[in-house]
Amino acid sequence: MSKNKALVGAAAVVLVAAGVTWAVVGRGAGAVEVSVEKAARGPLEVTVSAAGSVAPGTKADIFPPAAGTLASIEVSEGQQVKAGDVIAVMDTRPLELQVAQAQAAYDAALAQADAVGQQQPSSADEKAASAAVTAAWSAYQAAAKQYELVSSGGVSDPAALQQAQTAVTLAQAAYDAAAAAYDAYKASVYDPAPEPKDPTIVEALEALESAKQQAADALAAAQANLAALTSAGANPTAVASAKAARDQAWAAYQAALAQQEKLARADTRKARSSAAAGVEAARQALEYAAGVLERATLRAPIDGTVLFNSATAALPASALGGSGGGAAGGEPVVGSAVSPASAPFTVVALDDLTFEAQVDEADVVNVKPGMKATVVLDSLPGRSFATTVERIGTASVVTPTGGTAFPVVFRLANAKETVLLGMNGTAEIVVESLQDVLSVPIEAVLDDAGTSYVYTVRDGKAKRVEVTTGRMTETRAEIVSGLTAGDEVIVGGLSSVKDGAAVKVK
Template sequence: MSGSPRRAAVLLVACVLLPPLTAASCGDEPSGVTVGTAGRGTVDEIVEASGAVTARAAGTVTAPAEGTLALLRVDAGDRVRKGQVVAVVDSPAARKRLDAAAEARDAASAGGVPTGGGAAGFTAARQRTDASAGKAFAEAREAAGEITDETLRTALLAQLDAAREQYAAVSAAADAAVRSLERGVASVGEAVAALSAAQRVQARQAYDLAKAAVDALTLRAPVSGVVQLGGTAAAGTPSLTDLIAGADPAAAGAPAARAPLPGVDVAVPEGAAVGPGTPILTVVDTGGLGVAAEVDETDVLLVKPGGTGTIELDAAAGATYEAKVRAVDLLPTTSARGGVSYRVRLTLGRGTYADGSPAPGPRPGMSAIVRLRVRQAADAVTVPAGAVVSSDGRNVVWAVRGGKAERVAVSLGVQGEDVVQVVSGLDAGQRIVVAGADQVSAGQDLP
């Protein structure tokens, strides 16, 4: 809050609340000097910051592979539970890989390791098995890399790494058996058994990885909450790359992207073509709304977890919401103007209008003004903020003694928006200049 509005508010309060003789001076005193008294009361120190309403969590469900949105089980505004099936993507390529892997698995289970050709035949068979395993691992990694859901992608990559390690062990055993056969140490039966085990493991792993990719086509809600169709892309002017991709997907290397048209819903309908990463829907958990505020470095040390405050929203003029500090970040953020601030996270409570009627529930992303009560002084000697002036590096107040102005040095405590606490230098009831203090000089006659 700037100095002028604060002083204007103090002047108005002073004129309304001062004794009759002093109140008349508000309108009759040509110099604008107003005399009142030091009071006693409670002072709240407020830290003000800008912020935005935040949801507890949100997650966007995207297509894991190129295909068609075969089924959309929810609509905008529906409430879903975490893990609930919300959509199914049909990917012919993924299903084709699964069918091929199933055939290879069945063939490996039936045997087929050559017993002719001696050790050279076994070596060639092992090399073909290694090549098949490498191809299956590469395809699985490529499929996992196209998934934008970090949790699902991480799970598939972990499964892939475990399969690779397991196959490496059986492949090494098969290689040792073949080498032993070449040296005449092992029998043909031992080599056949080792190589058959490697082939079965490779085929089963290829099938499991392909099935995991197909299972990923069944999309589930990442969190519990409310459905919003499409992704969360910010509105704005499309970039040149976006325009090129919309006109010719191949030109920008994009997989069949649909160019949004004015007035057309950008949500993907059932039956539409999708590519890896195409946003299908977003689930927003609005069960516990909060506010993230950016507090300047000069104030953040006063803010403590558990502290309380109020929130005002641009979208709900006249309403005030309760808030409680949940946490204060340790690392700073830098504003566009170069200032350093720290993010303070608050729990958002209920809101009311001045008449006591309930305020509407806010939505994530709404702009907010946060006022945090960081310190309080109860039963304190108080003066209007405009009564305190700086002189020679000290805080002073003009006291009225014997009808004349006298400069009194004061020590300040908690400083509110309109009033401040005087720790020493004044007593409650002392007559002082509450406005126009910059126009007063020592010894000046005052009412």
């Protein structure tokens, strides 16, 4: 629990000084020797006291851009530097290799994107597919007429034979067109495409292959039909052959349509988009690797003083000291392993210092930014720093005694020449200022089962007087009722005083 402390004004001090009585009163043999002070009216400041230490107001940790080792250190600890000055340089050989690898990956991504850009089906591929559809439709029409003739018994008609021969010719043309479309697409689009093949390209080639097979089946059926007409005349076998030829011709036509549609959809927008994304990712990786290489030269981000931290652990602000606070792992030296997880160097502005106090959780609710405060450092007992509350931390800390406190920060002005980082001290925060109250020294107020009282001196005797207290500070107690200004209260020798006992004031 923090202590409270009251500061009385000059007028009150005069009254108190005037209230000390040196005359000897009641010189009876059994009189108790006491010291007294007068109850006085005046200003009273209620404060919250908290211990803390000096910390940098402005500091900048210097983190390596990647894991590696230090090739050189260009400054000494405590050296004054300007923003941009070189602090240390990392071994850049591994980083240069990473840049070279990133460059190679970027070049490969560009080549991939260029290859994808050349995969769009050509007008020749589209014309071949269109020709296959036209030929397949003609073959189907011929096969359908042939089936009608055969099923109606007209097989002896020379026209039926002529129709069958025409169906074979058209089926042959449909097959040739389908084969040409397949071969052209495979040679100009599918084969040049890089692995893995884009799914749309694979699907289009499969459709062309299916159309080619359907056309081959239709040709075989037309040829079988013609053979049946030539050898057997009107019979069920001829009818079945003609029907099969018609059905195969229809299937070939449908396949040709499907392959034409898929070929039309087989643009490379998706593949180009994927390739473009690959190029962008590779570009960013190259840019990052180049940036890491550039930042391998560690520079001061601000003007200030260089502190060396542990090479393996970041230095907390509260632990900063004049020596830089080398922790486990030691201060950085040439060859030290470093990583982005910790800052081997810190630059602090010694002309911008703060005092960070740990205020008890019971008191921090009364502290507000802007409140006046005074900081006294243990190493500079004859000097105090007038300041104000700058900010109050929102995250609690555990005190050395196991209590809960909150960090409160004060700015220290004109402290550069005498104050060092890590110096310990105490902050007194004025949480309430009373202008005209009646108060007595805190030691004059006693308690009896919850009732507050004081001993006054009247006619050489001690008199117990019950009082009502207000604000209680470390040195003064506000008296709300029971006393008036000028009343003498006993502050020394109280252990031997009883109500009505004879006393003498020393």
